[in-house]
Amino acid sequence: MIKQRIIVAGGAGYIGSHVCVELLSGGASLLIIDNFANSHPEAINRIKELAGAKVDLLQADLADPSQRKNIVDTVKRFQPTGGIHLAGLKAVGESVAEPARYYRINMGSALTMAEALEAAGAKMLVFSSSATVYGEENENPVAETGAASPTNPYGRTKYFIECMLKDIAEADPHWRIINLRYFNPVGAHPSGRIGENPNGVPNNLFPYIAQVAVGKREMLNIFGNDYPTKDGTGVRDYIHVCDLAKGHAAALRYLDQQENGCALDMNLGTGAGYSVLEAVAAFKRASNRDIPYAFAPRRDGDVAEIFANAELAENLLDWRAQKSLEDMCADHWRWQSQNPDGYET
Ligand code: UD1
Numbered sequence: 001m002i003k004q005r006i007i008v009a010g011g012a013g014y015i016g017s018h019v020c021v022e023l024l025s026g027g028a029s030l031l032i033i034d035n036f037a038n039s040h041p042e043a044i045n046r047i048k049e050l051a052g053a054k055v056d057l058l059q060a061d062l063a064d065p066s067q068r069k070n071i072v073d074t075v076k077r078f079q080p081t082g083g084i085h086l087a088g089l090k091a092v093g094e095s096v097a098e099p100a101r102y103y104r105i106n107m108g109s110a111l112t113m114a115e116a117l118e119a120a121g122a123k124m125l126v127f128s129s130s131a132t133v134y135g136e137e138n139e140n141p142v143a144e145t146g147a148a149s150p151t152n153p154y155g156r157t158k159y160f161i162e163c164m165l166k167d168i169a170e171a172d173p174h175w176r177i178i179n180l181r182y183f184n185p186v187g188a189h190p191s192g193r194i195g196e197n198p199n200g201v202p203n204n205l206f207p208y209i210a211q212v213a214v215g216k217r218e219m220l221n222i223f224g225n226d227y228p229t230k231d232g233t234g235v236r237d238y239i240h241v242c243d244l245a246k247g248h249a250a251a252l253r254y255l256d257q258q259e260n261g262c263a264l265d266m267n268l269g270t271g272a273g274y275s276v277l278e279a280v281a282a283f284k285r286a287s288n289r290d291i292p293y294a295f296a297p298r299r300d301g302d303v304a305e306i307f308a309n310a311e312l313a314e315n316l317l318d319w320r321a322q323k324s325l326e327d328m329c330a331d332h333w334r335w336q337s338q339n340p341d342g343y344e345t
Helices: 014-025 042-051 065-078 092-097 099-119 153-171 205-213 241-257 276-287 311-317 325-338
Strands: 005-009 029-034 056-059 082-085 124-130 176-182 184-186 220-223 238-240 262-268 293-296
Touching: 005 014, 005 065, 005 099, 014 029, 014 042, 014 241, 029 042, 029 065, 056 065, 065 099, 082 099, 082 241, 092 099, 092 153, 099 124, 099 153, 124 153, 124 241, 153 176, 153 262, 176 241, 184 205, 184 241, 205 220, 205 276, 205 325, 220 276, 238 241, 238 325, 241 262, 241 311, 262 311, 276 325
Parallel strands: 005 029, 005 082, 029 056, 082 124, 124 176, 176 262, 184 238, 220 293
Antiparallel strands: none
16 A cells, blocks of 8 residues: 545544544545644644654635645645545534525635645545434434435535545546445544644534533533433434544545445444433543533434444445543543634643
8 A cells, every 4th residue: 555645624623633644644645635624733732743744734724715726735745545535513502593604615625725735636525514413213223225315405415425425436436435334423532632622502312411510510401301302301323532533544545445436325334322311420420520511402403312233334434433432431531621612722
């Protein structure tokens, strides 16, 4: 295998930073493209520190047409072997309020990334998709053959990008593409040096719990306790972000070995579902802090239960999630307690 030279769009973000550490540790060279819209430049320093390696950085906005030429030229000069696309907006509620902005930024960024890789002759791409593309009708565990019917504009941008990449691969069999459908990424690097750094009030469960545990928020609202689940609260497939990062490295290795073009959808999850109450109890044990909560009405657009069938990734990539809910909580807590204000700490 020739040395991997990978463009990582969105490499300073929560998942991107863990992916970068994993790839650098495996010997790859990276060019990170990030506009720091929802990430912090300090993440780049921490990536270098953890991997003991240098990275190239292009601070640029993939969705801005006036920056397109510079991005394409910089990508070409880097002579990549492939790319990972994680850049985009990701807040469900915001996407309902500002759909046009979500379509412009998410679709535009993905398109520019694909075009830049094409111009550089590196037709290999791993896309950061989401289990949010699945609708509510699927039976658990959900396989990749499950129906796609996302319930909000954010989810639709993920699904439409998957479709767009498949069309591109269909037209040119040199393209090798995997759409990774993440379930619920949580946790942090065990060093406590990189982790999720949400702007404002967190939307997602783990960052919210972590901020309650550290004393930044008074209590957690649990959205719904009358779902038809084991204890009435929502059930999700939480996956440690380091397992997820290893899944990206495995996806690149797989694509690198393919002689024919392909465009695959692939779940990355553990295959196990935990309820909100189970997650709260596990975080309480890991942090040794009290996590006061109250039950609140269901949140619009939430499904009762979803967890992955992760057999495709296991069969094709020889990858499987290793870390437990306890690991996820312990590592998330280490990051939160050592960096109570994220990278501003
Ligand atoms: C959410 C997004 C999904 C996105 C994913 C990224 C929605 C509807 N879905 O997934 O599109 O891809 O994040 O990680 O926002 N919960 C509470 N209290 C809270 C927060 C969450 O009880 O303050 C519950 C939710 O109702 C759910 C579970 O915790 O049952 C997980 O929620 P969350 O972390 O937001 O993830 P998803 O909703 O699964």
